Amino acid sequence: MQKLGIIGCGNMGGAIAQSLPDGVVVYDSDQQKMEALTRFAGIEAASSLEDLLDRSQRVLLAVKPQILPSLFPMLRKHNSSEKAWISIAAGVPLAVLAEELGSDQVVRFMPNIAASQKAAVTAYAAHPNCSTENLVSARKIAQSFGQAFHLQESQFSAFIGISGSAIAFMLQFCHALSMGGVREGIPYPQALEIVSATMNSTNALLSTSKQHPVALATMVCSAGGTTIEGMQALCEGAFDAVVMQAVEASCSKSKAMEERALLDREITGKR
The missing domain is CATH 3.40.50.720 (NAD(P)-binding Rossmann-like Domain)
Incomplete structure (x- = not known):
């Protein structure tokens, strides 16, 4: 090279x-x-x-x-x-x-x-x-x-929403999970370590099983169990919608930046 x-x-x-x-x-x-x-x-x-x-x-x-x-x-x-x-x-x-x-x-x-x-x-x-x-x-x-x-290139803005910016979204989610652990009695450093390990295990499961994430999540939900209670709370909080809105917001900002760059080129007489 x-x-x-x-x-x-x-x-x-x-x-x-x-x-x-x-x-x-x-x-x-x-x-x-x-x-x-x-x-x-x-x-x-x-x-x-x-x-x-x-x-x-x-x-x-x-x-x-x-x-x-x-x-x-x-x-x-x-x-x-x-x-x-x-x-x-x-x-x-x-x-x-x-x-x-x-x-x-x-x-x-x-x-x-x-x-x-x-x-x-x-x-x-x-x-x-x-x-x-x-x-x-x-x-x-x-x-x-x-x-x-x-x-x-037309897909870059969407990529920013689901990867470039999404790292921050996922880190915020990790923090929120850890704070939930603190609320229930686990010190923050230990809670964060547990959450990080859980993210790793989730990634391993998702990448190796090749199953749809909803199918995997459903497998975790026992009838009348603890997980389905938490899933209901996520649904009531419009979790999916909020995440999709975050992706859209980052995507829109990226598109606006590219449009501005093209507009600046036109203003300077470069076409």
């Missing part, structure tokens, strides 16, 4: 850099973040953004969406059409990336924060003109820090 450069050494960029089996070169305007990463084997720090671009044929943009516009002029000047690009910036469509970079060799990643544990779930989509070689290379990069799913 050709040398990969990573621009941005924050939580996600740093996690990706540490997970890759081959050496990478990184750059961040925050020297401390960049130097902290160089303690890991195979990670080199670039002396400047220009240095990274000179040394990398594949570049992963791991900066916040609002930072990208200030970088585009510099990126485009450095033979951008000859490079393969990957962006993890939420809300910045492939069409905008391709036009601003002057290259159609662009792939979008939508990873979740579990990249730091090499357990991310990442959606990826490529520009229609992206080569098979660059698409395969991008997929291998995504798989180095978790599972990768090839989606249409």
Whole structure:
């Protein structure tokens, strides 16, 4: 695999850099973040953004969406059409990336924060003109820090709702379960450990049984037992509806961000 450069050494960029089996070169305007990463084997720090671009044929943009516009002029000047690009910036469509970079060799990643544990779930989509070689290379990069799913870009907003943002939803659910345990007499640290283990066992059951989750839940519900009482409470609290509303809210926000990026491009006269 050709040398990969990573621009941005924050939580996600740093996690990706540490997970890759081959050496990478990184750059961040925050020297401390960049130097902290160089303690890991195979990670080199670039002396400047220009240095990274000179040394990398594949570049992963791991900066916040609002930072990208200030970088585009510099990126485009450095033979951008000859490079393969990957962006993890939420809300910045492939069409905008391709036009601003002057290259159609662009792939979008939508990873979740579990990249730091090499357990991310990442959606990826490529520009229609992206080569098979660059698409395969991008997929291998995504798989180095978790599972990768090839989606249409139009499905990214939905993916954010059920994966990218859903980690926070699930963590909130874990907290609520743990607080329920506290209410019933189990100290929070122990309750949280139990809930975490239960999440792991639930995932193992769901992924190996291949049964519908409702079928599995029904198996747990004995007639007149404890579980069905709790299930009734969830139904009365419109649990399913609230979860679906959370997915819709995150999805809508993502769509609005992409629409804004496209609108900004039109306002600046780029069509």
